[in-house]
Every structure is written in structure tokens, then in C-alpha cells.
Amino acid sequence: MNIDFSSMPSSLDMLHLILALVTALLFVLLLKKPNTENSSLIAEEESLIPDAPIPSSAPEQPAIPQVQLKAATPDSALQLLTLLQQDARFIDFVKEDLSDYSDADIGAAARVVHEGSKKTLDTYFTLDAIRSEDEETRISLPAGFNASEVRLTGNVVGEAPFNGTLVHKGWKVSEAKLPKISEGHDSTIVAPAEVEL
Amino acid sequence: MSSNNTSARYSIGIDLGTTHCVLSYLDLAATAEDPSKEAEISVLAIPQLSQPGVIEEKQQLPSFIYRAHEAELSQGELALPWSAEPGTVSEAIISGTIARHLGSKTPIRLVSSAKSWLCHSGIDRHAAVLPMGSPEEVSKISPLTATIEYLEHLSKAWNHQFPDNPLSEQDLTITIPASFDPAARELTAEAASKINCNQLTLLEEPQAAVYNWIKASGDNWREQVSTGDVILVVDIGGGTCDLSLIAVTEEEGNLVLNRVAVGEHILLGGDNMDLALAYRVKAKLAAEGKELQPWQIQAIVQACRDAKEQLLFTSDKRASENSDISEVAIAIPSRGSKLLGKTLRTSLTREEVQETLVEGFFPKVSIDEHPVAARRSALSQKGLPYAQDPAVSRHLAAFLSRQVDATADVFEASAAQEPSGSFIKPSAILFNGGVLKSPVLAERMLAIINQWLSDANAEPARLLSDADLDLGVAIGASYYGYVKKGQGVRIRGGLASTYYVGIESAMPAIPGMEAPIEALCIAPFGMEEGSEAKASEAEFGLVVGEPVHFRFFGSNVRRHDEAGVQLDYWQEGELEELPELQATLPAEGRRVGEVVPVHLVAKVTEIGTLKLEAIAVDSSTEKSEQGEAERWQIELDVRS
Numbered sequence: 001m002n003i004d005f006s007s008m009p010s011s012l013d014m015l016h017l018i019l020a021l022v023t024a025l026l027f028v029l030l031l032k033k034p035n036t037e038n039s040s041l042i043a044e045e046e047s048l049i050p051d052a053p054i055p056s057s058a059p060e061q062p063a064i065p066q067v068q069l070k071a072a073t074p075d076s077a078l079q080l081l082t083l084l085q086q087d088a089r090f091i092d093f094v095k096e097d098l099s100d101y102s103d104a105d106i107g108a109a110a111r112v113v114h115e116g117s118k119k120t121l122d123t124y125f126t127l128d129a130i131r132s133e134d135e136e137t138r139i140s141l142p143a144g145f146n147a148s149e150v151r152l153t154g155n156v157v158g159e160a161p162f163n164g165t166l167v168h169k170g171w172k173v174s175e176a177k178l179p180k181i182s183e184g185h186d187s188t189i190v191a192p193a194e195v196e197l
Numbered sequence: 198m199s200s201n202n203t204s205a206r207y208s209i210g211i212d213l214g215t216t217h218c219v220l221s222y223l224d225l226a227a228t229a230e231d232p233s234k235e236a237e238i239s240v241l242a243i244p245q246l247s248q249p250g251v252i253e254e255k256q257q258l259p260s261f262i263y264r265a266h267e268a269e270l271s272q273g274e275l276a277l278p279w280s281a282e283p284g285t286v287s288e289a290i291i292s293g294t295i296a297r298h299l300g301s302k303t304p305i306r307l308v309s310s311a312k313s314w315l316c317h318s319g320i321d322r323h324a325a326v327l328p329m330g331s332p333e334e335v336s337k338i339s340p341l342t343a344t345i346e347y348l349e350h351l352s353k354a355w356n357h358q359f360p361d362n363p364l365s366e367q368d369l370t371i372t373i374p375a376s377f378d379p380a381a382r383e384l385t386a387e388a389a390s391k392i393n394c395n396q397l398t399l400l401e402e403p404q405a406a407v408y409n410w411i412k413a414s415g416d417n418w419r420e421q422v423s424t425g426d427v428i429l430v431v432d433i434g435g436g437t438c439d440l441s442l443i444a445v446t447e448e449e450g451n452l453v454l455n456r457v458a459v460g461e462h463i464l465l466g467g468d469n470m471d472l473a474l475a476y477r478v479k480a481k482l483a484a485e486g487k488e489l490q491p492w493q494i495q496a497i498v499q500a501c502r503d504a505k506e507q508l509l510f511t512s513d514k515r516a517s518e519n520s521d522i523s524e525v526a527i528a529i530p531s532r533g534s535k536l537l538g539k540t541l542r543t544s545l546t547r548e549e550v551q552e553t554l555v556e557g558f559f560p561k562v563s564i565d566e567h568p569v570a571a572r573r574s575a576l577s578q579k580g581l582p583y584a585q586d587p588a589v590s591r592h593l594a595a596f597l598s599r600q601v602d603a604t605a606d607v608f609e610a611s612a613a614q615e616p617s618g619s620f621i622k623p624s625a626i627l628f629n630g631g632v633l634k635s636p637v638l639a640e641r642m643l644a645i646i647n648q649w650l651s652d653a654n655a656e657p658a659r660l661l662s663d664a665d666l667d668l669g670v671a672i673g674a675s676y677y678g679y680v681k682k683g684q685g686v687r688i689r690g691g692l693a694s695t696y697y698v699g700i701e702s703a704m705p706a707i708p709g710m711e712a713p714i715e716a717l718c719i720a721p722f723g724m725e726e727g728s729e730a731k732a733s734e735a736e737f738g739l740v741v742g743e744p745v746h747f748r749f750f751g752s753n754v755r756r757h758d759e760a761g762v763q764l765d766y767w768q769e770g771e772l773e774e775l776p777e778l779q780a781t782l783p784a785e786g787r788r789v790g791e792v793v794p795v796h797l798v799a800k801v802t803e804i805g806t807l808k809l810e811a812i813a814v815d816s817s818t819e820k821s822e823q824g825e826a827e828r829w830q831i832e833l834d835v836r837s
Contacts (some may be wrong), residue, residue: 079251086248092536101537108542111528115503177254184273185250194302194532 078187079178083124085191088116124177130170139166205368205396207359208681210405210674211351212372213344213385215312215436216468217257218243219671220351223679225368236679238412238672243354245293249274255294256668258350262308262343263296264328264335265289279357287336290346301495305331310436311343313464313581316374316381318776344388352392365393368681370674374439375401375459375693378751378775379807380833386806399805400677402670403430403441404456404688406629409673410661411686419452421661422625427604428454428661429623431593431642432670433632438463438589440596442621443688444604456690458603458621459753460596465584467632470554473587474501474545477553478527482543493529493541500527504545509554509635523547551637559641560588564620564649567595590645597621597649599754606756622655634666691723695755696807697764697772698797699748700735715765716750716772718758720799720807729800730760736814737797739782739829742789747778747831760799780811780831797831809833 084090093113098106121127130149133139141150143160149170152162181187206226212219220241228236242254249270267287275289291299300307308327315322317340325337338346348371355364373385382399389397400408407430411418422428426445432438440460446453475498479489489497504525524546531539568586586592597620604621626643633639639660647657665672680687697716720730739745750772758764782793795811802808809831 082248089530089536092534096535096537098537104542105538105540108528108540109530109536111526111542112530112536112540115528179247179251179253180244180278182250182252182274182276184271184276191534196302 075181075187076178078190079181080120080124082187082190083120083178084117086116087120088113090117091190124179125173126175128172128174130172131166133166133169135166135169137166138163205366206362208368208370208675208678209355209364210370210372210400210671210676210678211348212402212405212668212671212674213312213347214260214434214670215310215466216260217435217667218260218347218351219257219668220355221668221671221675222355222367223675225679225682228679228684232684235415236412236676236684238675240668240671241351241355241358243293243351244278244357245350245354246275246277246291246295247293248295248298250276252277253294258293258347258354259297260309260311260347261292261296261300262311262327262338262346263291263299263303264306264308264337265291265299266306269299277353279353290338290349292346292350302492304328306335308338308343310581311340311347313436314340315344315384316377316462317581318378318380319582322380322384341384341388344385345391348388348392348394352394365395368396368398368678369394370398370400370405370678372400372402372405372670372674374437374462375403375441375456376437376439376462378462379696380776382806383833386802386804397804398678398681400674401441401456401459401690401693402439403432403459403629404443404690405670405673405677406430406432406627407443407454407673407688408676408680409629409665409669410627412672412676414662421659422452424452425608426624427621428625428627429597429646429658430627430629431633432629433589434466434630435468436464436466438465438584438592439630440593442600442603442623444607446607452686454686454688455607456688456693457607458596458600459693460592461753463584463592464581465558465587465589465592466630469583469587470558470632471498471502471505473553473557474498474505474550477549478543478545482541485543487541489541492532496529497527500529501545505550505554505635508545508547508550509637555637555641558587559590559638559645561645561648562588562590562594564594564598564652566591567598568592589642593642593646594620594649597623602754602756618653618655620649620653622650622653623658624656625661626658627661629666629669631667689725691725692720692801692807693722694751694753695722695758696720696799697750697752697758698778699750700737700763713765714748715763716767717797718760718762718764719797719809720801721758721760722756724799724801726801726805727803730798732796732798732812733761735761735763735796736794737811738792739780739795739811741782741787741791741793742784744779744781747780749775749778749833751775776833778809778831778833780829782811782829795829807833 081091085092089109089112093109096109131139141152141160141162141164145160145162149172152164153167154164206224208223208225210221210223212221220243221238222241223236223238228234240256242256243258244252244254245258247253250273265286267285270286272284272286275286275291296307297309300309305328311327314320314327314329320326320340322340325339325342327338327340327343328335331337352364369389371385371389373382377385385399386397407428414421422445424445424447428443428445430439430441430443432440438460440463441456442458444455444457446455475494478497478501479494482489504527507522507525524544526542526544529541530536533539568584568588568591584592600621601619602621623646626646628639628642633642643658643660650657679685695718697718699714700717701714717733717735719733724730737745737747752758752767752772754771755767787793794814796814798810798812800808800810810828811831813827
């Protein structure tokens with residue numbers, strides 16, 4: 001089998017971008033959505049996602065001295081998976097073994113995933129870039145900048161203002177509007193089996 | 198104005214569309230408190246199921262109903278915020294996004310386009326016939342019930358959000374196509390009465406679009422038009438194409454808007470365009486040797502809609518057209534969980550979309566090219582009477598030609614419009630409806646109209662700046678409720694047609710020839726809400742206890758026939774036959790079979806519906822001491 005390596009980077013970059021975005025979102029969601037009204041429902045399902053990663057080093061609000069760890073319920077995460085599967089065939093795509101397919105095949109499927117994911121993101125989230133400057137330009141961070149919004153890397157020494165190169169402009173969800181779920185709904189079923197009569 | 202509308206806190210406007218419903222509202226109490234403040238209009242976020250058990254709030258409620266099989270869903274998954282116990286699955290009326298979603302895979306259980314069925318005279322609109330042609334075990338509903346259900350959903354959503362101000366106590370304006378016949382208007386009013394709405398007004402959609410424009414431009418609208426202007430409203434929605442003409446006149450120094458003409462009911466809209474593209478893609482794939490299955494067509498329609506929007510709706514700025522997307526890839530995923538290798542891929546180029554949509558639906562035609570064969574024979578009437586000619590421009594040319602004299606009455610003889618020419622020349626144009634959001638299509642439409650105008654040595658028409666074309670009708674409707682309270686300009690309308698009852702003329706029967714029919718005018722053009730026409734001189738005989746049928750006609754070009762005028766001749770196409778009327782005299786106090794002579798009288802209700810009544814001729818003498826003459830309602834919608 002011939003693999004055309006020359007066309008590899010472009011399509012794979014797009015895929016990685018989607019995956020990175022979606023993964024980032026799942027994390028944001030896990031962090032942002034603490035106990036929702038449905039939490040009681042899903043007690044037994046907690047085991048499905050046993051260790052939701054919670055970075056203990058980054059306090060949510062600097063004003064509160066006490067660090068409280070929030071238990072993330074998998075509910076919203078499952079809901080997002082359902083939406084991504086519905087509109088973007090996300091699980092189908094990730095569960096496939098790419099090695100047997102040509103880039104053309106992967107590209108065709110990537111379009112489905114990309115278009116659907118975009119639709120889902122646009123519908124349920126309002127995403128803004130944290131920094132409006134162009135990437136790879138020099139910016140200056142004054143004292144008291146929001147450390148959870150801007151991460152310093154590399155040669156981190158000295159005191160503010162910090163001057164450095166903007167590597168990634170960052171993303172921030174300014175509004176998340178996920179659909180509501182009725183009480184009896186089993187959110188672990190992210191895609192029902194389908195039988196045509 | 199009725200006396201009981203003082204208590205309403207809100208003016209609510211409902212756009213009861215063929216494919217989507219929208220509800221907007223305006224706080225009347227707040228504007229009454231501070232009249233200097235500009236009236237604010239909001240659009241209700243309508244909670245609806247998007248998937249079983251998943252509730253989303255959207256500004257649009259898709260006008261679809263799904264009749265689920267018991268085994269298909271579980272009861273708990275149908276709960277809405279206002280109904281924890283929705284009843285059994287097979288009885289539940291499932292409307293909104295979920296209905297469209299489930300119906301795309303199980304079309305036999307999907308009720309769609311109920312509004313088009315509501316104005317379809319070929320069927321009994323009270324009969325449970327939808328979904329049309331489905332297996333018997335699918336429990337069916339009538340077009341009227343479907344309409345009631347959409348209103349019910351909106352009403353419950355409203356009451357859930359505003360428990361202290363139930364919808365039934367608010368000022369409600371429901372929009373209808375300008376081309377709705379009297380029976381369809383009556384049915385819409387009947388649907389509203391079923392949700393206990395008692396402060397209802399019906400408003401024509403193109404008029405609502407004008408109100409929306411007035412609202413959006415603030416006081417500025419007076420600078421955009423002036424006396425002598427003829428505004429053409431072109432409203433192309435998902436399922437229908439609606440046309441109206443509005444003349445601008447002046448009275449005591451104030452500008453007055455007069456709705457002088459409305460078009461015929463044309464079932465042609467954005468959905469036809471998506472379908473046209475889908476079939477183009479299908480043909481393209483077939484040429485490559487790939488056969489498509491029915492479910493794939495569904496997916497292609499959706500993909501084509503997205504592609505159309507990318508290629509033609511370069512939405513934000515004109516500048517983005519330069520970004521030059523010349524081709525949009527269309528990928529149709531497999532149904533199974535295997536995505537790779539089974540995804541069908543093709544593409545749609547800008548030229549193809551241009552050719553299919555712009556040339557197919559908006560061809561450059563001359564003003565005298567009209568759609569051919571507009572009417573189908575009565576035999577083919579089990580489906581919806583979709584427009585046979587997809588060219589919007591030809592329908593528009595026919596409308597403008599037909600309405601050449603529309604402004605003759607409102608403009609003084611000296612006014613700007615010279616009488617010459619073969620069509621009425623609009624000087625301003627207002628677009629509405631999702632299709633015309635596309636700058637490419639809107640520009641094409643404007644170019645065609647201006648070509649006609651320049652061919653006739655007339656000034657080009659201006660495009661009136663518009664607001665949100667998707668929500669505009671609903672917003673205009675709630676604004677109208679505010680205008681009705683005496684704030685701002687009101688469009689003069691009245692009946693957009695003259696109505697006639699057919700009388701068989703007295704002459705000896707000739708074998709093989711239908712008895713010639715004469716038309717008695719019972720309701721003149723422009724009759725206003727709340728007025729009653731003069732009772733006809735002619736007497737009709739009603740048989741007690743038996744339904745009596747009348748042939749019924751409408752004309753949107755004969756504007757000068759007074760009530761009581763009897764026509765024995767009219768030109769081809771001037772009168773259009775409507776569903777027949779039916780009157781039944783109850784047998785109370787009379788002998789069954791007795792013939793009672795009656796006069797017919799028409800009135801237009803405050804709601805905006807036409808009412809026909811039969812008045813007993815002798816009652817004026819016999820019963821005069823007891824007060825009112827005996828009257829019977831004549832049914833506009835005959836249940837066949």
C-alpha cells in the first residue's frame with residue numbers, strides 16, 4: 001500500500017486541530033460544570049469516568065483562600081459526547097483504525113467530523129480568543145494579569161511586566177448553553193442502536 | 198376596537214410559518230408608562246425536544262409533528278417543562294425539532310406543511326388526513342389540529358415563562374399569507390380560539406414585514422419613502438412565496454400606507470431550492486456510477502442546504518465574497534458506525550449552485566413571460582398544489598402585470614404614476630423570508646425588477662433597508678399590536694379581493710352545456726375590519742334542515758364592484774373559483790323541507806375573517822317587533 005506522505009500533514013493537522021479542540025472542550029466542561037441539577041441521577045455512573053483530572057495547582061478564584069476540589073459529574077461530558085456523535089460522528093470516527101485507509105477516505109470522513117463539530121460548537125458554546133493579538137508577535141503582560149487565562153512558559157524569571165511571544169491566543173468559553181435533560185433520560189447512551197424496519 | 202383589550206400586558210406576534218413558528222412579544226404596559234421610550238420587542242426562546250429526553254430552547258419551532266409508535270420512545274422521554282406527564286407515546290403530539298429529526302428517518306409518521314394543507318381546498322381540512330398517504334395504523338390528525346398543536350406548544354411555552362400573564366389574556370396577532378382564502382383565514386382563527394385566545398387579529402405576512410421594516414428604521418422610514426411610492430413586498434419563505442403591493446399616499450400632511458394588492462398562493466420556497474440542489478448532486482453521483490438510497494437523499498438535502506448557505510449566503514459582509522469559495526465539498530456519512538471508506542464524497546461548485554438556483558428559480562425573463570399552466574385539473578388533487586413553474590421571476594412578472602391598475606384608486610389622477618404601461622411599476626422593494634437573506638439571490642431579484650423598469654423607461658426601484666428576515670414577520674406582528682393601540686402608522690388594508698356568489702341564470706337547459714352562471718358581488722374590495730356590506734337584493738331559497746351549497750368566487754383584480762352587483766360576464770382569469778359555501782338552516786320552528794327566502798350579507802370581523810350570513814327575507818316583517826332579523830351563518834369551509 002502506498003501512503004502519500006506529501007499530503008499527510010495538511011489533513012492530519014486538521015484532524016488534530018479538531019481533536020485538540022474537542023478534548024480541550026471536554027476538559028473545560030468538566031471543570032466548569034460542577035454539580036448540575038441532575039447530579040443525583042448519575043451517582044452510579046460516576047464510575048464510568050473514574051478520575052476526572054482536576055488541576056489542584058490552579059485555584060479557580062484567587063479570592064477564596066481555601067482550595068475546594070469540585071467533583072465533576074460525567075453528565076455534561078456525556079451530553080457533549082452525544083451531541084458530537086450526533087452531529088459530527090465523533091465516536092465513530094475516533095473508534096476507527098485509520099491505518100487501513102487512504103488519506104482521501106480519511107479526508108472525506110474528516111469533513112463530516114469537522115462540519116458537525118463546528119455546528120455543535122457554534123450552537124452550544126460562545127468561544128472567544130483570550131488574546132486578540134496575532135500569534136508569534138511580542139506582547140507585554142502587566143502586573144496582576146490573570147494567570148489562569150495566560151500561561152507563562154520558557155524562561156520564566158523576573159517580575160511583571162513580562163514580555164514574550166504570544167504562542168497561542170487561547171480560547172475562552174464565554175457562554176455554554178447545553179440542552180436540558182429530562183429526568184428519566186439515560187445519558188450514558190450516547191448513540192442508540194438503529195434498526196430499520 | 199373591542200372593549201376587552203385594555204387588560205393585555207403584552208402584544209404577542211406569532212409567525213405561524215410553513216416550516217417554522219416564531220413568537221415575539223412587546224411589553225405594552227412598559228411602553229404605556231413611558232411613551233417616549235422606544236418599544237422593545239423580544240423573541241421567545243421556545244423549549245422543545247431536540248432528541249428524546251433532551252430539551253433545547255430555540256427561537257424557532259419547526260412546524261412539524263411526529264406521530265410516534267408506542268415501541269419507539271418511552272413516555273418519560275417526551276416530558277416538556279410544562280408537561281411532566283405527556284400521556285401515552287402513541288397519543289402524544291410531538292412537535293418541533295425532534296419531530297423533524299425523527300421524521301427524517303420515518304417519514305410515514307411525519308406531519309409537515311400543515312399550513313399548506315390548511316389552505317388546500319381539495320380536502321376536508323377538519324378531517325384527520327395527515328400524514329397523507331400513511332399506513333392506517335398511524336394515527337392521523339387534521340390540518341386544523343396540527344395548527345392548533347403548534348399554537349398550543351407556543352402558548353404553553355409562553356405560559357411557562359409568564360405564568361402571571363397567560364397568553365389567552367394578551368393581545369395576539371397571528372400572521373397568515375396574504376394569499377390565504379377566506380376559509381383558511383377562518384380556520385386559523387378557529388385554531389386560535391381553541392387555545393382560548395380571545396383577543397386575536399390576523400395580519401398578512403407581507404404587511405408584517407412592512408411593520409418590521411418601520412419598527413427597524415424608527416422614524417427614519419418616512420425619509421425612505423414618499424407620496425407616490427409603490428412598495429413591492431417579496432416574501433420568500435421555506436414553503437411559500439407571497440407578494441404584496443403597498444402604495445404610499447398622503448393625508449393631512451401624514452404619509453399613509455395602503456395595501457393595494459396581494460398575489461396568489463404560490464407554493465414555492467427555499468425547500469424547493471434545497472431539493473433542486475440535492476437532485477443535481479444525485480444526478481452527478483449517478484453519472485459516476487454511484488446509486489443513492491432514499492436515506493442518502495435526505496442527508497444530501499441537508500448537506501446542500503449547508504453548501505447553499507456557504508456559497509450564496511456569504512452572510513456578514515460583501516467583502517467576504519472575495520474570499521471566493523468556488524467549491525464546497527459534500528460528504529454523506531454512512532449510516533453505520535463505520536465512517537471511513539463508506540463516506541460518499543462529492544462537491545458542489547459555485548457555478549452549479551448559480552445555475553440551479555439563480556438561473557432555475559430567478560431566470561432573467563421579460564415582464565410578459567408568465568408561468569404556464571398555473572392551475573392543475575381537479576383530478577390531481579391528492580397532493581399539495583406545488584407551483585409547477587419554479588421561476589419566481591415569472592410569478593412576479595405575472596403578478597405585476599395583473600395588478601397594473603392596483604394604485605389607480607389610491608393615487609389621484611395627477612399623481613406620479615402615469616397610466617401607461619403593461620405592468621405596475623414598483624418604486625421601492627422590501628424583501629423578506631430566509632431565501633432572500635442571500636445577497637446573491639436578493640441582488641438578482643432586484644436586477645430583474647430593475648431591468649423591467651428600465652425597459653419601460655421607469656426609474657429603478659430602491660431596496661428598502663431590511664432587518665432580520667427570519668424573525669421579521671413575528672417581530673412585525675407584535676409591533677402591529679402596539680400600532681393598533683394608536684401608536685405609529687397603520688397600513689390600510691381591508692379585503693384584498695372582491696367576493697361573489699354564483700347564481701345559475703334562469704334559462705332553458707341545453708344538453709351538454711353547463712347552465713351559465715352569474716356572479717353576485719357580496720363583499721367589495723377593501724372592505725375594512727368591523728364593517729358589514731349591504732345585503733344583496735337577490736333572494737336565495739334555503740331549504741330548512743338540508744345543507745344548501747353555493748358556488749363562491751374571488752377576484753383580486755376587479756376592484757369596483759359594489760355589493761349587490763350582478764355580473765353576467767367577466768374576462769378569463771378575472772374570477773377565481775373558491776371552495777363552495779354551505780348553509781344549513783336548523784329546523785327549529787319550521788317545517789323540514791320548507792324553502793325560506795334569504796338575502797346574503799357579508800361582514801369582515803375585527804379579527805380579519807370574512808363572515809357570510811343569510812338573513813331571512815320575511816323576518817324583517819314578522820320578527821321586527823322582537824328585534825333582530827333571523828340570521829344564519831354560512832360555512833366557508835365545507836366538510837366534504
